[in-house]
Amino acid sequence: MPKLTIEELEKLREEVRKTTFIREQTQFRAKINVHMGTCGLAAGARNILNAFLREIEKRGLTDVLVTTSGCAGLCSREPMATIEIAGQAPVKYVDLTEKKAQEIFEKHILNGEIVTAYALGIGSEKTDLT
């Protein structure tokens, strides 16, 4: 390993942070929740999840969180993902493919435009019965 200069040390710090930030960060600008119940997994949710991950990695973003959850109850429309921009209502996308995921990432996550063509509706699966 070459000896570092001060600038290189700072650069290295920035570089490593791009992958370690999830250990500490609690606030994220956007959250992607991929539904990974048995139905989702069978329909290829894993590829969707990885597609989102690679989009984040490619751009070195540290403010987008990827999580998973179980079946959303609409098994015929899997793979599904719920995308939530902080402070806005979550949007559920259905019948996803890797390509659609990429498009949703660019439009919704990066530019804040909901891709209505793929969206099921706005809101999470929780019903408001209280």
Next chain:
Amino acid sequence: MAVEKEKLYRIHLMVCAGTACVSNRAFEIKEALEKEIKRQGLENEVKVVTTGCNGFCERGPLMVVQPGNIFYQMLTVKEIPYLVEEHFLKGRPVKKLMYQPPEEKTPIPVLSEIQFFKKQVLVALRNRGLIDPEKIEDYIAQDGYKSLVKALTQMTPEEIIHEVTISGLRGRGGAGFPTGLKWQLVRNAPSPDGEKYIVCNGDEGDPGAYMDRSILEADPHTVIEGMLIGAKAIGATKGFIYVRNEYPLAVKRILIAIDQARDYGLLGHDILGTGFNFDIRVVRGAGAFVCGEETALIASIEGRLGEPRPRPPYPAEKGLWGKPTCINNVETWANIPVIIDRGGKWFASIGTPTSKGTKVFSLVGKINNTGLVEVPMGITLREIIYDIGGGIPGGKKFKAVQTGGPSGGCIPAEKIDLPIDYESLTEAGSMMGSGGMVVMDEDTCMVDVARYFLSFTQDESCGKCTPCREGTKAMLDILTRITEGKGTEEDLSLLEELAYTVKETSLCGLGKTAPNPVLTTLRYFRDEYITHIRDKKCPAHVCRQLNVYTIDPQICLEKGHGCDVCRRNCASEAIIGAKGEAHKIDQSKCIKCGVCYEVCNFGAVKVD
């Protein structure tokens, strides 16, 4: 950059690999996790990271899932496949592996919501659970070596010392000498050839204390960075880390850390291209308690017998090879990078008027949540024992706490609201010490405790000066006599006289503090000594020679139907009776081993 680019994973599993969890097979858990992650095809999404001690040692092996700060505890290899599938694949955290406080009905998923962690303030342990101690890059990502850059490029040695001085930091090894003042003394001290040294004292030896080991294991680079900053401040180019060889994991990790720092040019010649030179050597101690004393430690590094010498001259003037030497404890060094980064004023805003910042304590003994805690100075014993420590197991009564290890003293239950700082502990007859905290309940005999700690210091006394060598031996003889029921009331005054003599005339800190456990127990629990002497009884039934074992014939017959288990287990054949009959103990044969008491399932054996 020659560093391999890290992949982005969506989950980091921070598996605790401190010594306690490793003894609880943390590495087997890690292997099982990796195997299962691979089996589920999650190896590109979930990363397993081994960290240093998380602190909640009672609940090991443990792991924290990030993001989310989900705390899993008491893991077993058997449960890993279920956990991996449920949580990491399907996103459903597993409740049964979470921590559930004894008095509550639901588990607490998030680490920061757990009482044990809530009241802690992390400065020296700031990176615990967040980094892999064997990866310098992890430390760098946590602002590691940022303070070094600041110290090397923006601060003069005087400014560094000033910052440490106003922080109010005092030595965390025990005596509590102001760190800034020590640095100033070493900086001002003339050296015949200009050479000065930095030493990190990692000869932690108190029974039940393991904070230094934990810091070296969990975050070795903070110690290195602290020493580098100290070196610039006092003008040193060589440093030594003295660590006991019986801390193999700490030794391994500090050696790895030094190698990595050298590779990156953070140690060695022309550090970060600033022209500053400093390097560190690790010296492994053989585990002699006295080598924690600075002059004995110096002798040991120089290759001589680890024995103390009279002070002055202090090591600040004449230390290693006669040159000015700055010796600070592991925890003290670990605080330095934060003080430089956030400022002395910030550090001084935590704590009490005389004791600033935080202190790491190892909480052990009769306590529910055994572990390592970092708390602000001024916190009360009650908060540590009940809020963080979760109280005494089995609903037993809290009796006393020993702080400062064998050099400290016992603080009784009535002082539970004592705010902890250097002065308050000294006033109570104890001391801060390195931060061991041994909690005792009603089943603890205070005479026996004093005898135990004294037998430790007596054993560890190097024998160079007479008061310590002979005095501790004489005191131990008296204490042993008392615990065997052979003590007299004159013994107590003799014990006190000896204690004060040893305290005042011993050469080094070991002898000067060795009588503390005896003096504090005499001060707070004198009645227990009297009961041992006058009534020949040990109220806690710990001193076996004073116990009288009897069998209640009614219980033996009615509940146990004369089961005969006690007779069969009695090694000295002191129990009379056949199966189906009430049994009896022949006191002339009884050796008071207590086995009959332990094996009787019916509570028929009584101890008095």
